Every structure is written in structure tokens, then in C-alpha cells.
Amino acid sequence: DLAAMAAEYDCFQASPGLNDESPAAIVNLEPFLAADTSVRKDDFFSSVLDQFVYQGQLWGLPGNVSVSLVNYNKELFDAAGLAYPTADWTTSDFLEMAVALTHGSGEDEQYGYVPMFSEANDLITILDRLGANLLDESEDPPRVVLSSPEAVEAFRWYTSLVTQYHVQPVFDDESGDPGLSMRDRMALIDEGRAAMWLSSGSVRSFTVGRGEVMVQGFAESADAADSTRGVAPLPAGPNSAQGSGFQSVDGYFISAQSDARQACWTWISFLTQHVTSTSGLPARRSVAESAEYRQLVGEERAEATLASVNSGSKPSIYQRISDEGNWIGFSSLWLSDAYERVIDGEATVEEALADAQEMSDKYRDCIIANDAFQDPQAMSACLSESGMNLIPEMP
Numbered sequence: 001d002l003a004a005m006a007a008e009y010d011c012f013q014a015s016p017g018l019n020d021e022s023p024a025a026i027v028n029l030e031p032f033l034a035a036d037t038s039v040r041k042d043d044f045f046s047s048v049l050d051q052f053v054y055q056g057q058l059w060g061l062p063g064n065v066s067v068s069l070v071n072y073n074k075e076l077f078d079a080a081g082l083a084y085p086t087a088d089w090t091t092s093d094f095l096e097m098a099v100a101l102t103h104g105s106g107e108d109e110q111y112g113y114v115p116m117f118s119e120a121n122d123l124i125t126i127l128d129r130l131g132a133n134l135l136d137e138s139e140d141p142p143r144v145v146l147s148s149p150e151a152v153e154a155f156r157w158y159t160s161l162v163t164q165y166h167v168q169p170v171f172d173d174e175s176g177d178p179g180l181s182m183r184d185r186m187a188l189i190d191e192g193r194a195a196m197w198l199s200s201g202s203v204r205s206f207t208v209g210r211g212e213v214m215v216q217g218f219a220e221s222a223d224a225a226d227s228t229r230g231v232a233p234l235p236a237g238p239n240s241a242q243g244s245g246f247q248s249v250d251g252y253f254i255s256a257q258s259d260a261r262q263a264c265w266t267w268i269s270f271l272t273q274h275v276t277s278t279s280g281l282p283a284r285r286s287v288a289e290s291a292e293y294r295q296l297v298g299e300e301r302a303e304a305t306l307a308s309v310n311s312g313s314k315p316s317i318y319q320r321i322s323d324e325g326n327w328i329g330f331s332s333l334w335l336s337d338a339y340e341r342v343i344d345g346e347a348t349v350e351e352a353l354a355d356a357q358e359m360s361d362k363y364r365d366c367i368i369a370n371d372a373f374q375d376p377q378a379m380s381a382c383l384s385e386s387g388m389n390l391i392p393e394m395p
Contacts, residue, residue: 002026006255011264013063015250017323018054027254029058032265039269043284047312048249051319060251061272062283067305068125068247069231070094072196073189076101076110077230085196085232087307091130091157094196094235098167101195112167114194116185119339120332122198123158128244128317130154130237134331135320141373142324143364144331146338147350147357154237156349159342170343198234231301233308245312248319249283281305327373333388334360362386 005012006025033039041049044062052060070085077084080100085093098112115122127134132151136143145151161168169188171181188194233245252268254261271277272284275293282288288309294302321329337359338352347355363386372378 002253006253006257009255010258010260011252011254011268013250013252014060015248015319015322016051016060018052018059022054022059025256026059027256027258027261029061029254029265032269033058036265036269039272043286045283045285045288045309047245047315048283048309051249051315051323052251060253061268062249062251063268063272064251064278065249065281065283065305065309066247067245067281067308068129068198068234069301069304069308070196070234071116071199072230072232073192073194073228074230075192075228076195084230085235087233087303089232089235091235091237095161095165095167098161098196099165102165102167108193109169110193111169111188111195112165113161113196114169114185114188115171116189116197116199117182118336120336123155123335123339124317124332125198125247126158126234127151127154129234130157131243133314134317135324135328137320141364141368142320142328144328144334144360145357146331146334146360147353152349152353155338155342155353157237159339159349162343163345199231231304233304233311236311243312244314244316245309246281246316248316248322251283281309325373326376327367327379330363330379330383330388331360333383337388359386359388363388 002014002017002022003025005014033041039061041058045065048062048065049058052058052062072085074084077097082097082100085097094113101112102110104110124134130150130153132145132148132154134145134151136145162170171184185197189197237243252271254264254268258264272282273287275282275287275290275296282293287293288302288306297305321331334356338347338356341347341352341355342349346352363382366382366385367373367379370378370382372382
């Protein structure tokens with residue numbers, strides 16, 4: 001929450017989430033830009049910079065860009081005689097490779113693709129990448145869109161990896177222990193039984209309090225240092241659909257309560273100029289394209305992340321959902337439910353997504369009627385009312 005951070009710190013790193021209350025909490029950076037020629041708007045990736053613009057003014061400097069990438073096991077590709085994925089590959093290429101890399105049975109079965117975290121996480125990323133607009137922001141509050149023609153076709157493609165092509169394993173998550181499922185997924189990757197999987201960057205952040213600096217650590221992906229693993233941007237979908245090119249972004253802000261605004265500007269602008277200030281892709285193009293960044297993460301990873309961000313045509317769905325608030329993030333529950341019904345043969349793609357849309361709309365109506373946007377207990381009640389049986393434990 002920008003207002004809460006601004007009340008405690010002079011300058012800080014946070015997700016944008018700009019709204020009508022933001023101008024009272026943080027400093028407009030336009031005057032600093034006008035006075036400092038070393039920082040130019042056109043040096044930032046435009047789709048990333050847009051997240052920090054509100055009412056035509058810039059309120060923060062983009063810092064760390066998290067990009068979802070396809071990781072792949074080079075040894076499995078080499079053994080199958082397949083060329084590695086390229087920056088311009090498509091979903092057809094992905095499917096052809098996944099089929100060729102799937103074989104065996106039982107404990108020796110090898111899969112062309114394994115969801116690293118969860119199918120719901122994959123679905124949001126892939127539906128977004130394949131051009132499905134999952135959030136209708138022309139309505140207030142925004143409406144989650146799960147049954148549009150684009151969403152249906154992207155969902156059909158993803159579920160076919162299991163139902164038709166059998167290149168993706170099905171995990172038993174009924175134990176109620178998400179850690180167990182995660183360990184199973186990681187085991188397939190570590191044992192060399194997964195040819196491809198998704199991953200994204202991690203985050204380093206800092207805050208400057210009244211006379212105090214705190215830097216929160218980050219964990220760089222182990223894949224970056226493993227020579228047997230390669231990376232590529234997500235494949236483009238039909239009609240070259242590429243959606244957003246990044247997963248999320250955070251940046252640097254100055255509190256409106258700060259008496260050290262110039263010092264904060266000097267500090268945050270300095271951070272945007274150095275590759276070691278971020279664990280993901282630097283938001284400044286000149287830094288992201290530098291030899292120093294390529295040396296830090298490797299030529300292949302640098303090319304993949306740059307190709308992804310450069311190809312994106314709209315803001316990240318994760319960023320848009322995050323900026324709206326926790327209430328709308330429960331959309332993943334209906335995607336998960338629809339996915340399981342299709343995989344289990346209980347419904348067609350169209351039926352599952354139509355039902356998911358109905359429940360999502362009912363939940364949204366309940367949130368509006370009860371003004372439950374910031375009330376966890378009311379959110380839980382609305383989930384129950386909308387027919388969601390698997391209600392997560394609320395904080």
C-alpha cells in the first residue's frame with residue numbers, strides 16, 4: 001500500500017497500484033525529471049513505465065521487472081535431436097517439441113512440460129500471453145472475463161496438453177498440502193524428467209526510513225547458473241498474439257511527507273542505473289541492454305527477457321490484478337476449478353468456463369453489494385455465496 005509505505009519511509013520500493021489517493025501520499029516526479037537530464041522517460045520500457053503514470057504524470061521510477069520465461073533441459077533436447085526454442089517460436093513449435101520429448105512410463109516417464117508452481121498460475125500467464133483479456137477495466141470495479149472467445153481457445157490449448165497430447169502430468173493436490181505438490185513438481189525437474197517449465201524473476205527491495213535504510217534480500221533463480229538449462233520467452237500464440245511481455249514490476253517512490261526529497265531522488269535514480277539493484281530485468285533499456293547485465297545473467301537469459309518485454313503489447317495481467325486489490329485475485333480459484341473439471345472429463349471447455357464466469361460475476365456482485373473490497377471475512381462470505389466450495393483460509 002503506497003500510502004502506508006509513504007507514511008513510514010522517505011523513499012521506498014513498491015508495486016505501483018496508483019489511484020486517486022496516491023497524489024496525496026507520494027511526490028510527483030515530473031519536476032525532478034525536468035531538472036535531471038541523466039534520467040529520460042524514453043530510456044524505460046514503455047509498457048513498464050505506463051504502470052507508474054497517473055493522470056498524465058509520473059509518480060515513480062520503474063525498478064525491477066519480473067518476466068515469466070520458459071526454462072528447458074538442454075540435455076533432453078540434445079538427446080532427442082531437437083533444436084532449442086528461439087525468441088520467435090510459437091505455440092505450435094512448443095507443442096511439437098513437448099510431444100517429441102514425452103515418453104516412458106511410471107517412474108521413468110519423461111514429460112514435455114511440467115507446471116512448476118501450479119496450473120492456475122500457468123493459466124493466468126498463458127491465457128494472458130495468448131491474447132485473452134482477462135480483465136475488463138471499462139467497468140467499475142473491473143470485471144474478470146473468463147469466457148471470451150480468446151480465453152476459451154487459449155484455455156482449450158492449455159488443457160489439451162493433458163487431455164489430448166498427454167505431455168503434461170496431472171498432480172494429486174487433494175492432500176491439502178501445497179508443499180507436497182510443489183515437491184513433486186520440483187522432483188521431476190531436478191531428476192531430469194521435465195523438458196520444459198515456467199519460471200520468473202525474484203525481487204530485491206529497499207526502503208529508506210527516517211534515517212534508516214533497509215534492503216530486503218532476493219533469491220536468484222538457480223536455473224540462471226545451470227549450464228544444462230536454457231531459457232526462452234513464452235511462445236507466441238495464434239495470429240502472433242503475445243499479450244503482455246512481463247509478469248510484474250515494482251519501482252521507487254518518494255513520500256510526500258519527506259523532508260529529503262532531493263536526496264531520495266538522487267538515490268532512486270541511482271538505483272535505476274545499476275544492474276545489481278534488481279534481481280529481474282532492469283526497467284531502463286540502456287541498463288538491460290548493457291554488457292554488464294548480460295555478463296551478470298548470461299547472454300541467453302538476457303536475450304530471452306529482452307525479447308519478452310519488447311514483444312509485449314499490453315500491461316501485465318498480474319500487475320493489473322495486484323493493483324486492483326486482493327478481492328479480485330480470487331479469480332484464480334475459478335480457473336483452477338474449471339481446469340480440474342475439464343481434466344477430469346466432467347465438462348467441456350465451454351461449459352467449465354461458462355460456469356466459472358457465472359460464479360465470478362456472482363462473487364463480484366456480492367463484493368459490490370457488501371462493499372467488501374477490503375474486508376477478508378466479507379470476501380470469504382461472498383466466495384461461499386458464489387458457490388466456491390474450496391474457500392481458502394482467510395487471514
